[in-house]
Amino acid sequence: MKKRQPEYPSRKTKTKETREIIHALRTQQVDAIVGRRHVMLVRLKHVQENLQTSRDQLRALAAYLLSVRENERAVIARELHDEFGQALTNLHLGLSWLSRKLTPEQQQLQEKIGSLSATTTSLIQSVKNIASELRPGVLDELGLVKTLKSEASKFEGHTGIRCGFRTNAVKTHFDRAVAVAIFRIVQAALTNIARHAQASRAFIALMKRKDALILTVMDNGKGIPRKRIHSHDSLGITGMRERTLALGGTFTFKGSRTNGTKLTVRIPLSRGAIQMIRPELTRD
Amino acid sequence: MKAREGQRRKTKKRGGETYVFRLFLAGNESNSSQARANLARLCAEHLKGRHRIVAVDVLKDSTSAHKNNVLVTPTLILVKPLPKVTLLGNLNDTAQVLAALRLSGGEG
Numbered sequence: 001m002k003k004r005q006p007e008y009p010s011r012k013t014k015t016k017e018t019r020e021i022i023h024a025l026r027t028q029q030v031d032a033i034v035g036r037r038h039v040m041l042v043r044l045k046h047v048q049e050n051l052q053t054s055r056d057q058l059r060a061l062a063a064y065l066l067s068v069r070e071n072e073r074a075v076i077a078r079e080l081h082d083e084f085g086q087a088l089t090n091l092h093l094g095l096s097w098l099s100r101k102l103t104p105e106q107q108q109l110q111e112k113i114g115s116l117s118a119t120t121t122s123l124i125q126s127v128k129n130i131a132s133e134l135r136p137g138v139l140d141e142l143g144l145v146k147t148l149k150s151e152a153s154k155f156e157g158h159t160g161i162r163c164g165f166r167t168n169a170v171k172t173h174f175d176r177a178v179a180v181a182i183f184r185i186v187q188a189a190l191t192n193i194a195r196h197a198q199a200s201r202a203f204i205a206l207m208k209r210k211d212a213l214i215l216t217v218m219d220n221g222k223g224i225p226r227k228r229i230h231s232h233d234s235l236g237i238t239g240m241r242e243r244t245l246a247l248g249g250t251f252t253f254k255g256s257r258t259n260g261t262k263l264t265v266r267i268p269l270s271r272g273a274i275q276m277i278r279p280e281l282t283r284d
Numbered sequence: 285m286k287a288r289e290g291q292r293r294k295t296k297k298r299g300g301e302t303y304v305f306r307l308f309l310a311g312n313e314s315n316s317s318q319a320r321a322n323l324a325r326l327c328a329e330h331l332k333g334r335h336r337i338v339a340v341d342v343l344k345d346s347t348s349a350h351k352n353n354v355l356v357t358p359t360l361i362l363v364k365p366l367p368k369v370t371l372l373g374n375l376n377d378t379a380q381v382l383a384a385l386r387l388s389g390g391e392g
Contacts, residue, residue: 029374034346
């Protein structure tokens with residue numbers, strides 16, 4: 001049986017004309033392909049431009065929404081801490097005052113006030129925790145590096161998963177937007193590890209290179225299927241990616257059954273993104 | 285002397301010729317519009333008063349494209365003077381287009 005020859009010319013038989021057509025197509029200089037019966041419009045350039053515009057708009061919107069969310073969180077955290085926290089402290093003080101006024105015979109009242117006082121103390125702690133979760137004051141007070149260190153040890157305490165932290169940026173002051181983004185990405189990554197990874201070890205690295213800041217979070221867990229990484233349901237990963245892209249960075253997320261998961265965020269260093277702290281300002 | 289005369293005559297003849305172009309376009313698509321504008325500009329600069337452009341919209345007349353073996357648009361065919369030249373794309377690269385049309389080097 002005779003083998004059918006391929007319809008397309010091989011590399012050897014490519015004529016000058018074919019090469020020119022391929023070049024025109026590659027350089028997006030073709031509007032239409034003319035067939036025997038139909039003319040097919042090639043609107044690659046337009047479509048690509050529209051797609052890029054849509055992507056840019058979406059990215060800008062995502063960045064705006066993230067900043068709005070951070071600002072709202074900050075307002076709620078402040079209100080909670082200042083208003084609610086203050087009111088609970090007053091309540092606690094009032095209960096202590098009442099308790100001191102009671103006679104030893106009023107045992108039942110004493111117990112009731114003791115119980116209410118304990119509840120109030122617990123509420124005060126909860127408010128502090130919620131406020132801190134909403135806007136980590138430690139990020140403002142101690143800076144990104146110490147906050148990440150504290151997150152690693154908190155994570156270890158809560159989950160029992162050993163979590164290491166390494167950095168070469170101890171004396172670096174980060175721009176607020178970069179610090180918040182890195183912090184939130186680490187929070188989300190650690191949450192994912194705690195929920196899904198079934199890992200026994202995790203590791204965070206924040207390394208400053210000549211032209212970029214590299215964040216790596218990895219674990220030795222069961223990995224993540226590729227489908228899940230690109231799934232629309234994976235909101236945590238989408239959020240991390242959007243935060244990175246909003247800063248002009250790149251985001252990679254890899255998972256394998258044998259090596260666990262590894263996320264790498266690379267944020268280009270622009271002027272103002274980070275500054276070296278002058279020695280006299282170092283708080284170490 | 286003879287050779288010089290011959291050369292002069294050739295140049296003179298070439299300079300006086302009317303250039304006939306057939307430009308195959310796809311409506312007002314971006315590359316087609318660019319090709320149309322680029323060709324008009326080149327002709328105004330280098331072939332003032334001695335050119336003729338026949339624009340063919342393949343969306344309206346694909347048979348003509350087929351007859352001329354035009355597979356993609358925009359395609360420019362220099363019909364006259366011979367030899368025939370076919371150029372693909374939006375004609376943005378002026379130097380390359382002039383060279384291909386034998387118009388570079390002040391010959392036009």
